[in-house]
Amino acid sequence: MKYALKGSYENITCNPLEEMMRIIAIIIFYIFMTGCSVPKYNYMPRMIEISEPLINSINTVYLGDNMLKQGRLTEHDAIYVSRKIDSSWAYSIFPGYYLKEGEDKESGFYYPSGGNEGGRIRKSALADPWKSVQVYKDANKICVVTAFNVSKCIESYDFEFTQKSMQSKNSFQQTLIYSGIVGDKINIGYREFSGSIARPAFNNEVEYDLTKSKIIGYKGSQLEIIDATNEFIKYRVMKNFNKAIY
Numbered sequence: 001m002k003y004a005l006k007g008s009y010e011n012i013t014c015n016p017l018e019e020m021m022r023i024i025a026i027i028i029f030y031i032f033m034t035g036c037s038v039p040k041y042n043y044m045p046r047m048i049e050i051s052e053p054l055i056n057s058i059n060t061v062y063l064g065d066n067m068l069k070q071g072r073l074t075e076h077d078a079i080y081v082s083r084k085i086d087s088s089w090a091y092s093i094f095p096g097y098y099l100k101e102g103e104d105k106e107s108g109f110y111y112p113s114g115g116n117e118g119g120r121i122r123k124s125a126l127a128d129p130w131k132s133v134q135v136y137k138d139a140n141k142i143c144v145v146t147a148f149n150v151s152k153c154i155e156s157y158d159f160e161f162t163q164k165s166m167q168s169k170n171s172f173q174q175t176l177i178y179s180g181i182v183g184d185k186i187n188i189g190y191r192e193f194s195g196s197i198a199r200p201a202f203n204n205e206v207e208y209d210l211t212k213s214k215i216i217g218y219k220g221s222q223l224e225i226i227d228a229t230n231e232f233i234k235y236r237v238m239k240n241f242n243k244a245i246y
Contacts, residue, residue: 040102
């Protein structure tokens, strides 16, 4: 088949077989990148015990920082997206953590973790609602799964598998916080959290006179104060809190 260019003596030859193969290749590409997938919800996160910093370690923290932390958190398998990924024209996966919800033989299914570190998904105005992020186990392939179980996928190296510790309704946490110094007296705040909610009835502010002792303690914890200013405190951990009953 020949097409003559007006005003030119040159002809462009279009090979029908080559054109057909090109169209088939495009169709195969879009079939590969748009599939059907049903999210699974068969994953259970792990409960982990935390006790930080280590006993006998020497640490420096700044005003408002945690000096001591102990409790139980939920640890999730997760993915971390480092840069915005456009899985199609209609869906964008933004940087942050996505927690695992389930898996099948080939892939895992994830949902934004929430909070300041959580990712998010943006869809175009005409696109279907989304319900999960799908990541293949043996390929750098990430997808947005829609409410109708259609997956929009792309190959990307802008995500990685990781773990993420989170507070849940079964979590419990105790902390000591450095609140500054007045003369020779340091101020330490105690905080408790059940799940992600503070327990104000158990919160307290305590003052310690360093001229009487460099060893301070609260609820079984013991710290040796090495140096303290209104900017930072340096200390050695002797004991963490008594084991809490969760």
